[in-house]
């Protein structure tokens with residue numbers, strides 16, 4: 001039985017996972033004012049859930065923690081969580097001490113998703129693959145030779161900041177411009193869609209009639225309803241995604257690419273545009289890579305966090 005804590009930018013999930021099956025879990029808002037208070041809250045809730053399921057935190061086989069930012073996993077430190085503003089947080093030591101369990105491991109959330117896909121999902125048995133989340137932002141994880149690649153400064157796999165637009169680049173949260181995240185994230189699609197609705201009365205009326213949200217999800221739904229403008233916004237996002245992925249495919253030649261996140265759920269609509277660009281920009285042997293929606297669904301980081309203790313154990317024994 002594994003304890004799992006998935007701390008997201010806005011929501012946190014805690015619970016117990018047994019061989020990939022969620023036994024019990026609970027979701028609550030991430031409070032960003034103080035990491036100590038929030039981590040204490042997550043610990044308390046995990047203790048209570050353990051009690052209800054007849055366990056104690058010190059008797060769990062391990063506890064995995066996924067964190068929303070740059071993580072030095074070997075030191076167990078959250079270096080920077082941009083949304084929360086947390087810096088140099090000794091996450092692993094906090095939870096080891098607080099939950100009286102020495103088998104606590106922490107990872108960046110997208111890396112946790114990749115470990116989850118590898119352990120429970122479509123990536124079982126693969127050595128080289130890419131996991132990309134297209135959500136509020138765009139993040140990536142690289143598994144190479146059966147190990148996560150962290151890089152010299154823990155920012156390997158940051159596909160969201162690969163430059164994809166040079167003619168009309170938009171500013172990115174990282175301070176640069178033309179990044180994949182600035183053009184194809186849920187935030188970027190929502191912004192485009194909002195502008196489109198503001199200047200297109202017929203589309204605005206249709207949205208109101210269908211009670212669609214004015215965001216990336218609404219854009220997808222309006223495109224499904226036959227609106228050419230909404231379809232064009234998604235088509236553009238798909239081509240930018242294709243460009244970002246092409247850079248990664250030429251560099252890493254993975255066996256597969258897995259897509260998660262809210263916008264990732266529209267992979268069926270995005271895939272033709274992504275494929276079109278890949279056909280133009282990727283060297284032939286790396287081109288026919290399968291691009292699949294994650295098997296882990298909405299709880300990918302939570303399930304992935306639960307796979308971290310086993311991943312660490314295998315890493316120590318297999319290499």
Ligand SMILES: [Zn+2]
Nearest residue numbers: 161172174179
């Ligand atoms: Zn950027």
